[in-house]
Amino acid sequence: MALASVPALAARHIQDYGAANTTLQPHWGYASRVLPCTNDAGSCAYLDLVYGAHDRGMIYTGVIYATVGVVLLVAAISHRARRRAALEDELQAVAGAEKTSHQSSVAPASARLAGAAAAFSRRHLLLDTANSPVLRRIFGRTTRLQLVILAGILGYLLLWSFLGMTYQMWITPVKSRPGLHNTRSTLGPWSDRVGVLAFALTPFSVLLATRESLLSLATGVPYQHFNFLHRWLGHIIFVQSALHTIGWTIIEVRLYQPQPSVAREWIRQRYMIWGVVAMILLLLLWVLALPVVIRRTGYEFFRKAHYVLAMVYIGACWGHWAQLNCFLIPGLALWFVDRAVRLGRSALLHYNFLSPESTRMGLAAAQASITRFPGSGSEGDVLRLEFEHPQQPWRVGQHFFLCFPELSLWQSHPFTPVSVPRLEDGHTRHAYILRAKAGQTKALAALAERKLSAGPDAKTAVVLTGPYGRDVTADIKRSENVLCVAGGTGITYVLPALLALARRRHSGGGASGALQLVWVVRRHTDAAWVEPELQELRQYGDVEVCVCATRDETSTGTSVAALLPSSKESAELELSDKASGTSLSHEGVAEMALGSNAQAQRRPDVAALVRAFAARQAAGASVVLASGPGEMLSDVRAGVAASNDAARVWQGDVRHAVRLECDERMEW
CATH class of the missing domain: 3.40.50.80 (Nucleotide-binding domain of ferredoxin-NADP reductase (FNR) module)
Known part of the structure; x- marks a missing residue:
């Protein structure tokens, strides 16, 4: 730890960093400890607990990361095995190969066991919260499997929040004010532990929200399936941060003496000012992400505000406790890489090289023809967009984000092509069906109506980003x-x-x-x-x-x-x-x-x-x-x-x- 930040923590950790014949013992992610301890026995025992609990907490975060790594490895192996089985089935069918009599009559016990386990899990975990008004109100329309995963995460984090600490209390004298006493307890190291866990979960929260998802690349699960865990990991981080803040507020405002001088000195420190800023930003992030607020403010406002507030929040966390930037740097890196890859993919998709049909090189939007199917009453119109674009075919089931520059350069929405991806003469045909309900789709319908009233050949510029998702037919066997x-x-x-x-x-x-x-x-x-x-x-x-x-x-x-x-x-x-x-x-x-x-x-x-x-x-x-x-x-x-x-x-x-x-x- 830098010595410049030591005085701000001296009162908090009751250590004399300027005493003679002392050494500083570094602790990863925390303030260095002064040895030997020259305080009273109770204060020294408290410091033993503080530093011991923190060191074990850092080890526990490593265990959490290792657990996630093992789960992802198993999921990736399972995903590759399913793909291999589907490919072998297709190759056998194309070659006209027939299975042996043993294979056709009795499947191996391992295959039957795996199939039975999958059938059991689907029967009991695939149902969603539709039949439970209470669960539906809390979790939305989600499956039992996602709720079980969330419960497992909560139980796992609860375990690491309390493990590795002894729970006791010490009444220690205040050297500068005889007759006054400080109350020191496990509340301090426990508050630090939940704060460390909140920092440690930040990269996972960003990872679950990325569109260019490394998780999807490893497991084959589309990025949108991780939205539920991203939302609830945000709730967990908010609760952990709030408990960390409340715990240390009780300690500094009530349990440490004399008051109110200790509280005033504590709140004026730079790391505490950044801590307050971080908590305010996190509160804004949490409130703006509530469904009722999103409905009132609009999804586009929520999305852009979420991006900005999240990055500023990570910066405020860095200002609050820079020693834990090992968790903040990956979060920032993941966000910037995701944005850069999105921009790069869109640029490559629209960069036209010289060809017989083109007289110049550069970025060019696709020109989509519009067919309008008028709706009756409040149903809204349905639009069909069609165009050809020089690109490699996407995979069946993947989707693109479409931006309509004539309406806005700052909005894009996901749509799945209804056309089968085929490459013909260097171009792939796109066809999209969308219903004009509200927002940009309604504005696009109004634009289409104006253009069609001016002439039968209505077109609009389209900028693509993608494709995203996975091939939904890749795992389907011919016999299924x-x-x-x-x-x-x-x-x-x-x-x-x-x-x-x-x-x-x-x-x-x-x-x-x-x-x-x-x-x-x-x-x-x-x-x-x-x-x-x-x-x-x-x-x-x-x-x-x-x-x-x-x-x-x-x-x-x-x-x-x-x-x-x-x-x-x-x-x-x-x-x-x-x-x-x-x-x-x-x-x-x-x-x-x-x-x-x-x-x-x-x-x-x-x-x-x-x-x-x-x-x-x-x-x-x-x-x-x-x-x-x-x-x-x-x-x-x-x-x-x-x-x-x-x-x-x-x-x-x-x-x-x-x-x-x-x-x-x-x-x-």
Whole structure:
């Protein structure tokens, strides 16, 4: 520790840094200790506790980092293993290879155990908080798995907050004021411990919020799935910082004597001024991130204010306790690297080299043609943007952030291309479907209306950043059955995946699983949004399509009733549901799935449809791809959870292993 900062801490640590025949013992992340201790016995024992608890706390932060590293390593290995298995399955199918009789009849015990464990976890942890008003109010629409992970993090941090300290109290004399006594206790080192943990968690909080996510690169989990943990890690850091502040305020304002001179001297020190600034900034960060505040101030204000306040907060933390900058430097570095990579990727994406079609080099925005589908009432218009761009194809399921310079250079929003990524003559075709609700999408709809009124060929400039996310079809084996469920503009997530899977399965040999699409829209005319893609899908005759219009009397494609189970399958569903206390006869499923009211607004029970799809398959596991409103995603999770049966998977019946790929960006 620098000697210049020693006097500010001398009173706090009751050590005489200028005494003769003393040495300074360095402690990583803390003030150096004066040895030998020349204070009274109680003060020396207190200092032993302070420095011992701090040193162990720094070791514990290393253990936390090591634990996170091990978890990430296991997740990365598991991710690579799933990719390898899917690739081997595809290569076997393309080559026309057949499995041996042993492989086709009995799967290895290790594979059955892994499949049973996955089915068990999905059945019990995939359900979300939709059925619990209290949990929904606190945590939002999140899964049990995320809540279990959060509970594990809280328990782990609680353990390290109290471990490695003895809990006692000392009454020590005040040398300058005979008759007065200081009360020294474990409150001091405990307050320091939670403060150190708040510093140590800062890089993790930044890491969970980055769009260019190292976590996604290692595990294959899209960056948006970490938003829940980022928010709650922010809550944890706020609580830890508040407890650290309250603890030392009690000590300096009440337990140390004489008062109020000790408190005045303490609050005037530079490190304390920066501490107060850091706590105020953290309070602002916490308040502005509350959902009710975001709704009132707008998401764009929250996002920009969050960026600025977070960086200034880290700087204030540095001013408060520079000895722990080993935790602050990585947080700053991660943020700046994330921003630099975003800017660099966007610049590279729009940098045009000389080509037969271009007479100059430099940055150029894409020019998107606009097709407008007017909405009725308060529904809002739907816009289709199409353009070609010189770039390599993205992966199916990935999304881009689109910026519209004619509206604002400082806003961008995530959209998934509905077009299948294909490279033709050096260009890749983009097509996007978006609904104009409020904010920039509403402004874009107004811009489109003005341009279309001036002429039939309306275009607007688009700046891309991305792609982000992962290939949702990469882990899907040829033998697996795939159900795509979409609500409204959520079709942009599932339709390209369905087209890619259909094309891939028709290009190779071997048996393939079933492919099915259930698209819930307001009116059957909404199918015009993606007519080119549906025309391509019709080329593959083995893809079952159901377009369910909730506000029309008729639906297109396969009817919902045709997707319901037969009486035999219905009996199996009823049998498998006795443990959960529900019963689904064929008539019961039909009633729930079709549903109706006086306005003929029919919303299918997608949970029943998911279960019916899994039960109807003759062989192979099933995968559900879903995107849509929050209520729909909750129903899909419920259906997938109920379709998993660990006991039957262990017995070798993989039909009862159902996975879910969900586009959680729709929850934003």
